[in-house]
Amino acid sequence: MIAERDRIAERLEAAGYVADRDLATALWLMDYLKRPLLLEGEAGVGKTEVAKALAAVHGCELIRLQCYEGLDQGAALYEWNYQRQLLAIKAHEGAGTSADAIEEHIFSEKYLLERPLLAAIRRATPPVLLVDEVDRADEEFEAFLLELLSDFQVSIPELGTVKAKSIPRVVLTSNGTRELSDALRRRCLYHYVDFPDVEREARIITTRLPGIDAALARQVARMVASVRREDLRKVPGVAETLDWAATLAGLEVHDLRQAPEAVHETMICLVKTHEDRARLTREVTDRLLGKVA
DSSP: OHHHHHHHHHHHHHTTOOOOHHHHHHHHHHHHHTOOEEEEOOTTSSHHHHHHHHHHHHTOOEEEEEOOTTOOHHHHTEEEOHHHHHHHHHHHHHTTOOHHHHHHHHSSGGGEEEOHHHHHHSOSSOOEEEEETGGGSOHHHHHHHHHHHHHSEEEETTTEEEEOSSOOEEEEEEOSSSOOOHHHHHTSEEEEOOOOOHHHHHHHHHHHSTTSOHHHHHHHHHHHHHHHTSOOSSOOOHHHHHHHHHHHHHTTOOOGGGOHHHHHHGGGGTOOSHHHHHHSOHHHHHHHHTTOO
């Protein structure tokens, strides 16, 4: 298992994602047990990026279902192309086609619009199915999702039961906006994704920005870690760290302590609200810079 876990971690890093040991283990178990993986954690820690990197590692398609309040089966599973059906009905009526023949024609594959869940089980090559922010969907949709994840098949009244051609690798993410059901959790492997520690975030920076100076990457990672400990409304995520590191490198900053003005002015890469920008005053920035070795 250790060798497989390490191999997965190496392949993820080659795809641009630096995983810790626990996440690499969870991804190995997901493949070994053929189970969905539920990733929970704060917004910005890189949960969605796991699915993207996983698709890159396996060289397969990434199919994403973005969840939201009010999401229904039609938007997630399939819909009929009503406009084309209406045109077909008019054309066949003009030709004198019987009603039964028209119905059989318009409720065929030709008029079916695949949505993410149906598309994922109809691929010949297993894709990565990302069910993003499942906690934003309603409990009714979550119950429907359970059935699909259990049997990997779906019933379409007009066509019958559609069984999976291949079992997708399923990654579900949750920001914890509502508690997920025990039934969903039981069907999934679970991993909590936290903000990376300084060393891992520095590795993320150098992996995603290959030309950056390693010393600057470590300073940026330490500074961001300090910023996250401040009383902010929205804590900066890894994506914000990468934006800030790229900006500083582009400004040819090599040592944060020698460019305090540039550091403070470019903090807009990290903060996303007016309140947080007001909290990170020049005095606060200078104090945090004092902790950067």
